[in-house]
Every structure is written in C-alpha cells, then in structure tokens.
Amino acid sequence: MALRIQRRVRGPPAGRPERWLNWVVRQRTTHRVIGTLQATVRADRRRASVAYLFAPQYWGRGYAAESLTAILAALRDQYGISEFEARVDARNDRSIRLLERLGFESVRTVPHAEYLSGAWGDEHVFRLRAGGPVARGERPATTRGRRTPRLRPPAAHGV
Ligand SMILES: CC(C)(COP(=O)(O)OP(=O)(O)OC[C@H]1O[C@@H](n2cnc3c(N)ncnc32)[C@H](O)[C@@H]1OP(=O)(O)O)[C@@H](O)C(=O)NCCC(=O)NCCS
Structure with a gap:
C-alpha cells in the first residue's frame, strides 16, 4: 500500500503528457483518514479519469458520493475538464451504484479485463459529461442536504 501511494505521489513517468491529482478524505468529526481519490488529467484537459478507495468500515454512509461530487466540481472549475x-469491474455493485447516482453512464464493456478474487471479470467504462447532472450543480439524491466539503488543493504532479 505504501509503495502504491509513493508511486502515485511521484506522478507520471517523464514524458507522459498527463497530470496525477491525489486527494485524501478525512472524516469531519474525527479527522480520521477514511479514503482516497485520484484523477488523471490529460494534457489537453478534455477528459479526466477518476478512481476512489474508501475503508470498508466507512462504506454505506454516502462519504464516497460526497467526495466524488466535490472532486468532479473541482476538476470542472479549476481544470476546465469537460468529461x-x-x-x-462489472462485479463491483457498490461502485456502479455510486457512479450511476452521480449521473455516469456505461459507454462500453471490456471483456475479461480484470483478475479479481480468483476469476477474470469484465470492466465497464463509465463516462459523465460536464453539463450533465453533477456539472449543472444538481446534487445526487444521496448527498442532497449535505455541505459540499471544502477541498484543499490536491497533491499535483506532472504537466
Ligand atoms: C466503491 C466505494 C467507494 C463505494 O462506497 P459506498 O460507501 O458504497 O458509496 P457511497 O458513499 O455512495 O454510499 C452510498 C450508500 O450509503 C448510504 N447512505 C447512508 N447514509 C447516507 C447519507 N447520509 N448520504 C448518502 N448516502 C448515505 C446510501 O443509501 C448508499 O447505500 P447503498 O449502497 O445500500 O445504496 C467503496 O465500496 C470502495 O471503496 N470500494 C473499494 C474500492 C473500489 O472498488 N473502487 C472502485 C474502482 S475505481
């Protein structure tokens, strides 16, 4: 895990035209680290790929939806990302529910893309255009009524 984090923070290999952004999410009341999110922004800034990981004991409370909503807004407002x-993984029901709640749609499926828990599984590619539900400022149902968390500038590396 430590190695993975070190690699992320170091940023993309020299010559790769992209920027890696990393966020750490802390629970407001306890200040405990409960999850991380990453975004890879291409040099042309047309699209950003996002990924996230939360500690299992904090699942099912809406923290991932709240955090992902905030970083999508930051990517749109601070980096001008439009998609x-x-x-x-097609077996990852929680993650699929999270993306769909935020307005992402599955655009294609890559068969046998990931080896997980001893078996190959398909991978869905989800996309959301800025200007879609989140970008228009409509809160997903799960985060309605919550304050959008204030974000510190992410650790940024690359172009
Ligand atoms: C994917 C992952 C982030 C989803 O976490 P999650 O906690 O289920 O997601 P959310 O923050 O959207 O929480 C939504 C759930 O909280 C519930 N919830 C409870 N209180 C809530 C509140 N106050 N506000 C919003 N939702 C709330 C929702 O009803 C929903 O429940 P449901 O899943 O039964 O429908 C998490 O499972 C994870 O880290 N997995 C491992 C990493 C991974 O798979 N990453 C994806 C590949 S990039």
Whole structure:
C-alpha cells in the first residue's frame, strides 16, 4: 500500500503528457483518514479519469458520493475538464451504484479485463459529461442536504 501511494505521489513517468491529482478524505468529526481519490488529467484537459478507495468500515454512509461530487466540481472549475471517466469491474455493485447516482453512464464493456478474487471479470467504462447532472450543480439524491466539503488543493504532479 505504501509503495502504491509513493508511486502515485511521484506522478507520471517523464514524458507522459498527463497530470496525477491525489486527494485524501478525512472524516469531519474525527479527522480520521477514511479514503482516497485520484484523477488523471490529460494534457489537453478534455477528459479526466477518476478512481476512489474508501475503508470498508466507512462504506454505506454516502462519504464516497460526497467526495466524488466535490472532486468532479473541482476538476470542472479549476481544470476546465469537460468529461469524466471511471473504469469499474462489472462485479463491483457498490461502485456502479455510486457512479450511476452521480449521473455516469456505461459507454462500453471490456471483456475479461480484470483478475479479481480468483476469476477474470469484465470492466465497464463509465463516462459523465460536464453539463450533465453533477456539472449543472444538481446534487445526487444521496448527498442532497449535505455541505459540499471544502477541498484543499490536491497533491499535483506532472504537466
Ligand atoms: C466503491 C466505494 C467507494 C463505494 O462506497 P459506498 O460507501 O458504497 O458509496 P457511497 O458513499 O455512495 O454510499 C452510498 C450508500 O450509503 C448510504 N447512505 C447512508 N447514509 C447516507 C447519507 N447520509 N448520504 C448518502 N448516502 C448515505 C446510501 O443509501 C448508499 O447505500 P447503498 O449502497 O445500500 O445504496 C467503496 O465500496 C470502495 O471503496 N470500494 C473499494 C474500492 C473500489 O472498488 N473502487 C472502485 C474502482 S475505481
């Protein structure tokens, strides 16, 4: 895990025209680290890929939806991103529910793309255009009534 984080923070290999952004999510009341989110922004800034990981004991409380909503807004407002992408194992129901709640749509499926828990599985490619539900400022149902968290500038590396 530590190695993976070190690699992310170092940023993309030299010559790769993209920028890696990393966020850490802390629970407001306890300040505990409960999850991380990443975005890869292409040099042309037309699209950003997003990924996220939360500790299992904090699942089912809407934290991922709240955090992802905030970083999509930051990517749109601070980087001018017009399209977001996320790749999810077809067996990952929670992640699929999260993306669909935020307005992402599955645009294609890559067969046998990921080896997980001893078996190959398909991977769905989800996209959301800025100007879609989240970009228009409509809160997903799960985060309605919550304050959008204030974000510190992410650790940014690359172009
Ligand atoms: C994918 C992942 C982030 C989803 O986490 P999650 O906690 O299920 O997602 P959310 O924050 O959207 O929480 C939604 C759930 O919280 C519930 N909830 C409870 N209180 C809530 C509140 N106050 N506000 C919003 N939702 C709330 C919702 O009803 C929903 O429940 P449901 O899943 O039974 O429908 C998490 O499972 C994870 O980290 N997995 C491992 C990493 C991974 O798979 N990443 C994806 C590949 S990039």
